[in-house]
Amino acid sequence: MRILKVALLAGLAALTAMPAAAEYKEEYKISTVVPAPFPWGIAAEKWAELVGERTDGRIKMKVYPGAQLVSGDQTKEFTAMRRGIIDMAVGSTINWSPQIKELNLFSLPFLMPDYESIDVLTQGPVGEKLFAILRENGVEPLGWAENGYREVSNSKHPIRTPDDLKGLKMRVVGSPLFNDTFTALGANPTQMSWADAKPALTTGAVDGQENPLSVFTIAKMHEIGQTNLTLWHYVADPLIFAVNQDVWNSFSPEDQAIVRQAALDAGAVGIEVARKGLTGGDNSAIEEVRALGVEVIELTPEERQAFVDATRGVYADWKEKIGPEIVEMAEESIANR
Template sequence: MKSLKALLAGIALAALTVPALVAGAANAADYKAEYKLSTVLGKPFPWGVGGDRWAELVKEKTGGRINIKMYPGTSLVNGDQTKEFTALRQGTIDMAVGSTINWSPQVKELNLFSLPFLMPDHKALDALTQGEVGKTLFDLLATKDVVPLAWGENGFREISNSKHPIRTPADLKGMKIRVVGSPLYLDTFTALGANPTQMSWADAQPALSTGAVDGQENPLAIFVAAKLATLGQKNLTLWGYVADPLIFVVNKEVWASWSKEDQEAVRAAAVQAAAEEVAISRKGITAEDDSLLKEITAQGVEVVRLTPEEQKAFQTATQPVFDKWTKQIGPDLVKAAQSAIAARK
């Protein structure tokens, strides 16, 4: 009798389980064999490390149901960084760890982080990305065919050149500076008397090597990983004029194709990978740990640290640019950002 009851119970359990397994198989069948993740930089840059880590964590947290391959160098859009967000919206790219700078031509509000001298330090940046301003920007992105999941960080952008130390706006006069493809950057460097030249990162390195351009602006982690000191960049000025947050996102249709369980796994993986990536991007450049700066100095680079008065001169020179772009970004958003920064701990 017991064995009969056990048999019947087993049949009942199988009846309940089989449909579930079939449904699971159907869901798995809808998944792509590989999802394409776009980044501008690969390893060993923090940006690439973050993207690689996200892919690793997603595979782990979904039990291998979602497999991601990272495509650095924005190779999915032939290296054109400014086309990445459009390709993401169209589904050519499934996922991305993207720069607010590169996506700003399509999402003007993301220019907020490129307003010259808006954010004085990492706490100010965190006040924006981890507060109401960050939520507002994520809500906006969510209306543009993507699902934003977490904030990463490329870092504060410092300026280097092959000519001479930069301490005043006059030191930039006529200097050819490589900038990303953003009109705001053109306006900023034009206001400082420089000759800004737009080019992709892939083109920037040989241009620096040959002297086709004199200088560039990038976070210190990129300065070291790209070995810019070997490309004639022997003068580095720490001015922290803008920061470049990264955003971990998924194409909206791709996101909708996943089960709720896998969506939460991908989100958790993004949050974890982003936190790890931010920590890497800040390593060695803080008051508590300046090991990266020491490494740069050891490479024969003259590092200039601006005094508050010297930095004020650059801020004054770029104030008209700040005012012009505040109107385009949205005065209310800029005001909210300024309030959040002022209230930071």
């Protein structure tokens, strides 16, 4: 009897020490700003799908688009995840930059001239450095996806020179860096959420906006007067898969590996979708926009350089704010790509 009692006690102690799958939440909420069929939403949905399949349903994840978990204020997403108000996110580096200043790196005007530049940053030492900073701030970053290069459109006239932006009322995201960039170009920037942007463009409260080409097409921006589009590749918007640190620590090592790999795989899908029709000699995404009756301006190197020159002061100012060390690391990585 004594042997049996000791065995039972030992068994109970072992069970108590084990992280039980039964303690997992019934559902883990993933925050995003836009749903599928936007590349952003596709990446988030794919992440949830892969995790569900690979854990045999032990971990159930559901995407909540529209920044609905933070009452539509996408700039509060990172803080909500860090505090455990939301479990996970596929988030924009732009939206998280108010809390993590180093993420403003990707919004430095004209830092990244091509897709290879984005990849060398996210997949190299700069990306590793940024992930370390995110871990220090209470979240576990897992992988990258992509929202794409942000191009500029308006309802008034074609934009080929900085002078063409002067006086235009432009919707920009809630980042001081975007405000500074468009102010330097002579525009009148107005910060507002994406939820407020389309009504403002529809009524003419603002003249233009800047977003990736996929957003322009899927959101049918041509139907609300955005008939002038300039491809200037001034900034890009990488996306980050991340999990609240306490949620992450609650997963077994085996499930952590599954969730991380699923994020990497979903990120690859998202990047492929975001770049479809824009790389490898395939310009079908651009032609699709032209077919909608939109005038699409592709800047010459000399025309683009005029915008670069006009924003050098903003670049220099924000290099100091972001941190010269990480900006110089990025500049070196791009120069040596």
